[in-house]
Amino acid sequence: MLVFLIRRLGGLVATLLVATVVVFAVLEILPGDPASLMLGVNAQPDTIAALRTELGLDRPALARYLGWIGGMLVGDFGISYTYRVPVAGLIADRALVSLPLALMALLLSTAIAIPLGTLAATAHNRWPDATVMGFAQVGVAVPNFWFGILLVYLFAVTLRWVPAGGFAGWDAGPAAALASLILPAIALALPQAAILARVMRSALLDVLHEDYIRTARAKGLPFLATVWRHAVRNALIPVLTILGLQFAFLIAGTIIIENVFYLPGLGRLIFQAVAQRDLIVVQSLTVLLVATVVIVNFLVDLAYAAVDPRLRDTGR
Incomplete structure (x- = not known):
């Protein structure tokens, strides 16, 4: 029974890890800029750049992924772009x-x-x-x-x-x-x-x-x-x-x-x-x-x- 549980737990952890990589990678390649979408078509470039910095979108993808995973492990899912409240509370x-x-x-x-x-x-x-x-x-x-x-x-x-x-x-x-x-x-x-x-x-x-x-x-x-x-x-x-x-x-x-x-x-x-x-x-x-x-x-x-x-x- 112990071997059975260990195998299943190992598969569970591996599946979750692969899922996080796939989800992050797929959303990264989607067209469009969240900051531009939030501010609208008439937003100034410096305003968009400031919002990208505030949201962390100017950081490298790997750094954002590791920060996202580390936050989820402690229950911190980040701040919603739209609602400006913690995502964990929304969920x-x-x-x-x-x-x-x-x-x-x-x-x-x-x-x-x-x-x-x-x-x-x-x-x-x-x-x-x-x-x-x-x-x-x-x-x-x-x-x-x-x-x-x-x-x-x-x-x-x-x-x-x-x-x-x-x-x-x-x-x-x-x-x-x-x-x-x-x-x-x-x-x-x-x-x-x-x-x-x-x-x-x-x-x-x-x-x-x-x-x-x-x-x-x-x-x-x-x-x-x-x-x-x-x-x-x-x-x-x-x-x-x-x-x-x-x-x-x-x-x-x-x-x-x-x-x-x-x-x-x-x-x-x-x-x-x-x-x-x-x-x-x-x-x-x-x-x-x-x-x-x-x-x-x-x-x-x-x-x-x-x-x-x-x-x-x-x-x-």
Whole structure:
């Protein structure tokens, strides 16, 4: 188990290091000058030069990269060009919206997909299987922002059960804040649930044909008990892989959904930062998203070891 953890941690650190280099290099070669963009087309050259010096843009690229990395290691992400406030504070404020939204969507997609995928596999080639797979096909084909628009029209405009957009804030109470997030969470969750249900069905169908399942049935164990005690646990390994990937998709999907629902989260922040060419915010947010994905994949690897004890022994 120790070898398993060391290998995974080494891969995590190497991935993050490569990601910082790639993100910094890509943003460095983009056309345009942040100082000129901030001051406008009528700005004087000496004013632009002074602002470049203030922002540190006149320093060599390597020095700026090392300073950026060193600052991130101690929690200092720099100062936003546009907002003139610490980037760490901006990210912390917006994460209070995006992270609960992504977690809600992940929980909803899992709660929907696992039972439906299990139902489809246990009723293979019968009408429940066809029904679940039909809905799953629609969920995969339809983009989440279109789901969001339909949800707003039905539940906010027509029924008036929840707000159509905006975020009430956690100061207004958990109920009001969660009510602001429920429609975006559903819009994010439905397409991911469709994918996850298909994966769960396929994995469970493979497991149900294994010898140990037939042995359990031959010993008199009821079919549903065999499925939940033996088959589902072994079918969860590919499902865990998809869950790890889906968390990354959910974080990335907030860029569109937060703009549809006018949520002040990380998605809108990175969209605004790209539009305003606020390089410090774009760099920090991109690396933060990469780090989130890498850490989630590391946790998925640990979940593999918990589900399949053979991985703890072999270290693979």
